[in-house]
Amino acid sequence: MKGYKKYYFNKVIWYVLTLIVAVGLNFLLPRLMPGNPVSAIAVRASNGMTDQTAIQKVYEEYVKTFGINKPLYVQFLQFVKNLFRGDLGVSFTYYPRTVSDILAKSVWWTVCLQLPAILVGWFLGNILGAVAAYIKGVWDKAILPTFLFLSNMPAFGMAILLLFFFGVYLKWFPTSLGYGYDLNPNVSLQFIGSVIYHYQLPFWSIVLITIGGQAIGMRSMSIYELNADYVKYSRFLGIKDRKVVKYVFRNAMLPQITGLALSLGTMVGGALVAEIIFSYPGLGTTLLAAITGRDYPLISGCTLIITIMVLIANLAVEILYGFIDPRVKAAQEE
Incomplete structure (x- = not known):
């Protein structure tokens, strides 16, 4: 148990440090963008006004409200303070x-779309x-290369392809939004x-x-x-192939757990693009509106x-990996 504690403690520390760095970058990078967003808000609020003094007061009031007149380090300290309050x-x-x-x-729209x-x-x-x-044949020479080709397409390319064929050309599915424009969110069979x-x-564009x-x-x-010595020896002893293959695929799955962690990282990149293409009401569409x-x-x-x-x-996958692969514990106890 000591090995696991050391393994998990080290992982948690690294993830906490990563989060601290991410908080700093999340605050700083948007503020390096050119332009003044408060000016646009002030213009909308002062629409119809002709008095320049009144317009300037409106602008100054919004600058004070959003706190962008303060030094950057003061804004950051306030940002961190508000984070601890969930603000x-x-x-x-908006x-x-x-x-x-x-x-x-x-x-929740993003989680319910991308995670599944x-x-x-x-x-x-x-x-x-x-x-x-294991079987090879058509699976290895035709079906696998087809899916490999599809996976190498950029996320926006796959989204546009599905949108055109199944949304515009065949008209099987809608091309935008997360539900009918004439509906309000509610717990009913029609809305669900x-x-x-x-x-x-959006779902199948990410899956493919x-x-x-x-x-x-x-x-x-x-x-x-399948070409490892233990497989050859097991077959030589006459152990049923079904039992041998069970251990083969279990061992082969271990690196794939890491692959799952890397796939979850696509929520930062390509998968969010699918939301934007389909105007899906998730983080991707919200982030685009925010950047604009x-x-x-x-x-x-x-x-x-x-x-x-x-x-x-990723931390959940790391913890799962520690339980699945006993070599992790052995490595920590050395």
Whole structure:
């Protein structure tokens, strides 16, 4: 048990340090963007005014409200202080709505879309890779290369391809939004059915770009394990192939756990692009609106939430890896 404690303690420390660095970057990088977002808000608020003094007062009031007239280090200390209270500030773009309120609604759309899609893609990819290594034939020469080709497409390319064929050309699925534009969110069969209907294209666009990479990794590890000495010796002893293969694929799965952690990192990059292409009401669409409007608090909130999600997912995989692979404990006890 001592080995596990050392392993998990080291992992947690590194993830906490990573989070601290991420908080600093989440605050600093949006504020390096050119332009003044408060000017746009002041212009909207003073629309119709002709008195320049009144317009200037409106601008100064918004500058004071958002606190951007203070030195950067003072803003950062206030930002960190507010974080401990769960306060991410007020959005510039959606003023007077708070960032926490906006993210509370969009984060669940992202989690419910991307996490199942990545897990399904990882699961299907591993099955395909194992079958291609063991059975070979058409699985190895046709089906696997097809999925490998699809996985090498950029996320936005796959999203646009599915949108065109299944949304525009065949008209099987809607091309945008997370539910019908004429519906309000509620717990009803009509609304749930609409959500599932709109869910299909974004979901499968993420699944298809995940399968190939996982499949090729599983295939390579399975071939390596199938040619290992313990497999040859077990077959020589007459042990049933079904029992041997069970251990082969179990050993081959260990590196794939790391692959799952890396796949979860796509929530920061490509998978969010799918949300933007389909105007899905998740973090991707919210982040795009924030960047377009130079909304510092909302950009910081989105990137911070995404970072925390990825760190938690990776830490969970690291903990799972420690239990699955006994060599981790052995290495820590040496």
